[in-house]
Amino acid sequence: MPEKPNSKSLIETFPEDQLLDQTLRPGAFKDFIGQEKVKENLKVMIGAAKERKEPLEHILIYGPSGLGKTTLAHIIAKECVSNIKITSGAALEKAGDIAAILTNLQDGDVFFIDEVHRLNKLIEEVLYPAMEGFKLDIIIGKGASAKTIQINLPRFTLIAATTRIALLSSPFRSRFGVNYRLDFYNQENIEKIIERSAKILNIKMDKEGREALAKASRYTPRIANKLLKRTRDLAQVKGEEMINPRVVSETLSMLDIDELGLETTDRKILQLIINNFNGGPVGIKTIAATLAEEEETIEDVFEPYLMQIGFLARTPKGRIATRLAFEHLGVKNQPEII
DSSP states (O other): OOOOOOOOOTTSOOGGGGSOOTTTSOOSGGGOOSOHHHHHHHHHHHHHHHHHTOOOOOEEEEOSTTSSHHHHHHHHHHHTTOOEEEEEGGGOOSHHHHHHHHTTOOTTOEEEEESGGGSOHHHHHHHHHHHHHSEEEEEESSGGGOEEEEEEOOOOEEEEEESOGGGSOHHHHTTSSEEEEOOOOOHHHHHHHHHHHHHHTTOOBOHHHHHHHHHTTTTOHHHHHHHHHHHHHHHHHTTOSSBOHHHHHHHHHHTTOOTTOOOHHHHHHHHIIIIIHTTOOBOHHHHHHHHTOOHHHIIIIIHHHHHHTTSEEEETTEEEEOHHHHHHTTOOSOOSOO
């Protein structure tokens, strides 16, 4: 089989990013900047559960990559004074995998599944009784001689995170006590996140440099911290004592990122729609095939931000590049588009 195409993007997970920089990850709600409504709801939920001396209800957190879903799971576990066990949907291949984890949990533990939409349906069905009644049904044998044994599980809290909530089945979604969506951050919050990270990393940065870096961070904390580190690298190599707009601009240019955070693939998507299809509409399959990208990568990694800044629109007929996209790319003779 041919290898799947892969494009380098700051929002994709690289091997070095799998070891999250623990010094930059907030460890408490007071350090977690943004998502105020979600934080307030979680504080109330955790406080009430503590008073009742009960485990939290199961929690589903969804939204684009890099907004803090995993960080929130760690904070929730810490606030509940609970151990946290972590896995991902892709890592759970058979029912025995999930059974081994569930039977080793303790009362009050937090079980976190990242990218939960990648769970197969058989494992989902194993989770149903575990989530509802803290029971695990194990089938021994096959055919007419098969027997079902029910094992009692500790009262745990399942926290699941996903970038594609639409791929979760309705029965699975309904078993979570609460669903929280994380939205893109605003410019002010991203600047605060960069300011906090710069202090932790002992980086000197002026206000204008912070503003420029935040503007290119795609309203995403993970991107902001990665760009901050790359900017620090350039400043160190060039002997710059202070990160300013010029250093930020040089770093972005080196990474082939423009002032709004658009990467090469972002621009290719927009240019394809504009140049080849007169602004659209064009189907996602056509875009993916032309750019040799996976549909899922385009939908999960690139499209959310392009839609957030108003450069791309999804319609029943396909994707459309908006007038703002034409203007940003300097394309004249715009057709009648939105």
